[in-house]
Amino acid sequence: DAKTTQPNSMESNEEEPVHLPCNHSTISGTDYIHWYRQLPSQGPEYVIHGLTSNVNNRMASLAIAEDRKSSTLILHRATLRDAAVYYCILRDADNYGQNFVFGPGTRLSVLP
């Protein structure tokens, strides 16, 4: 799986939008972009995924650059519960059933 790079940490104020960036310059055409997050003392949980088009769900939005070399996870109104480590992961659609390769992720702090 191709490698991703994310900032080590970010801070946000409560109720403000948060943009979490991810660079994946070596992404291949069949790589899906996944985001997971891990709250303190819990296992990771799925947030969102996409291939080429921007995606929205109840948790977040995923904005994918036109060249797909970067993406941004958008939390529209951060809450204290959103404080977590956010992982951006690439996964080849042709390798379904394979494991996720997690990096160190971005630690998001939300200030009240």
Place this chain on the structure above:
Amino acid sequence: DTGVSQNPRHKITKRGQNVTFRCDPISEHNRLYWYRQTLGQGPEFLTYFQNEAQLEKSRLLSDRFSAERPKGSFSTLEIQRTEQGDSAMYLCASSSGTTFDYEQYFGPGTRLTVT
């Protein structure tokens, strides 16, 4: 609560002892994964089952580690002759895996401390 349970949640053992962890996946999920996570790092893949067949093992999984998934239901991960370097959080995840399983459901993990 994702529906994936792991037991025990915490385990403290002395170096050289054997330990076994259990994972109960979501009942209809045919794929089961084990990961290991050390402090400040993301989870690292250990092994993967589809039903009862162990299809992939990471190079991280030394011969002291063994995993089973009898009858394709729950899974166990055993570590023999534990070492201090085995101290970590051990995470289990499951997925339905009918086609491209974009979502894995993780359990809360078992934290192992080897003294």
